[in-house]
Amino acid sequence: MPGLYPGKVARVHAENSIDPNSEKVDVPTVREMIAQGMRALTDDADARDSWARLFVPADVVGIKVNCSGAPGIMSTPEVVADIVRNLGTVGVKPEQVWIYERFQNQVDTVHYDRFVPAGVHIWTAEGRRGTILNYDPNTYVDVNFFGEDDTRSNLARVVSERFTKIINVPNMKDHGAAGVTGCLKNIAYGSFSNVARSHSGFKTNTYSFIGTLASVEPLRSRTVLAVMDGLRGVWHGGPFSPSRKFRFYPKQMIFGTDPVAVDRLLLDVIDGKRKAEHATSVWDRSMAHIKGGNGYDENPSIDRFVREPGHIEYAGKLGLGVYDTGKIQIRNIEI
């Protein structure tokens, strides 16, 4: 990160991509969105060439899905399946593809296995919550936020020991602590252990922690593509989505290698939706809206934490990408 195309994103919107009533995904439309998005990102006429710029047959590819809101919202299985199909077109066999996430109980609700070819691995770091066995004991960020004794967040072993490339597939979601959860948070908090400690109080440490984790090698250099899945979105209560009340349907996907640029667009999507719904802005830092308990579940004017959408700009300062919208090249495509 920021990869081959810093400061460049392709946004594809397709009205028919998902039916908001049934949440049924239109597979041919999704396939076309991915093809056009990748071509626009790489300026190739053939999508296969686009994928070939980023992947070679020998690659072992991790697909970092996001299942924290599952089964209501997650990296859409049809999207993930088409990514696997595209990897196949450049010679990456199913056995070389690993769909990965931290928590097994979340992934189990999605059933990716029903959508992808046999041989694709579906791997979670924590079959049992809290186990550290699938994290690399030698690759970690050591930081003490509030006096906790376990000050380490370790990188998933598959990232450091197995993958040669990673595709990041976040959703378009609000996040009570981080402001939004997109590319940066998905790849950072979804690849390291013991991260929830960064948002244990009303004022969180997400501002700097997300970018710091994302910049750790080899995670940083192996994450070569982001496919932001915005068929569905969550405008409040994220990253979870226990009910459909706060779910919405942007019907779009954003393609890039630069997580900061992609997330910069996400900020406007989520904040725009929150404004339209008369909810507090993701930039609002007033303590007046902050309340403990579960009130935020029902009321979009209640927040659990002071949001830190500035984590995206901070990641830009770490060199992970371009934050300034004036410097981001956006290709908008309508299907």
Add this chain to the structure above:
Amino acid sequence: MLAFFFAAVLPWLYWDQGAATADAVKQAGIDRLYVPAEQETAWKAAGFNARAFDAAKFVKLPAPGVEYRADVATATNVPWVDANGWRFERGRSRAYYYDVPWRKAALAAAEAYAYGIEAVIHLEPRDLPAFGRMLAFLRGMESAELPALANIGIIDDGSRETGEVLNLLARRNLLARVVTAPDPKYELNVRIGSKEYPKAEAADPSAFASLIRRKLTDEKRLLRLYGSDVVLGRLTGDATRVRVHLINYGGGKVEGLRVRVRGAYTHGMLAAFAVKSAALIDYNTADDGTEFTIPEMDVYAVVDLKK
């Protein structure tokens, strides 16, 4: 002599179920026990090394374990660990008595053994097999008569505040020993009520423990544990070897515990209660520390490190 020493520190059972239950006790592998005074003769006749129990000769301890205080607002969901190690530090010359609920007998036995204290444990009869298995595990341990290691010397004034500070230090694996005067072998000597450690600050023992940790610095800590909030450690050792006692208060198995011990040790050997083929993984020495992972642990594990 050594055998006698370890026989002395193995915890005893206090069993009040009557000599008619002798077979069950034997099946648990137990041949010595405390019993109500009126049963002593019957138990001796049944072939046991039986002693009459006199509660007045023992200090009663709370049951070890954890409490998940969902009704108390805290910064984290880290459970409250009820551990007695700090009590042993305060009064090592006394004998102790546990009266524990179901599923706590093995934990109490491990805790007592780890601190080398004389303890008698009264348990629920259905816990007898687990207690027996723990005793068998402890009997099988290689003997190691080593002094306790710590970073911090606490000059104990006997006050409730100092006790609570000792408790909080132990819960955070900040290894402390009670001393009567500052001892230069510790990185930090703490006298509550001194200018450096005002008594008023000890009124919040959690913040006070954090203050001590900051002054010590994590880099100097002899022991660090990663991957569990419910495992507490104790360290004993000399110039050539160290024994790490790890006690899991959580009630469930811990999958993966990363341990860092200050100092370079080339050999490490794991003994883990109720875990078959236990072995350390991801062992390495770097930056003046030795690190390893315990793949799985039940109530108690012991790691012997040698240079």
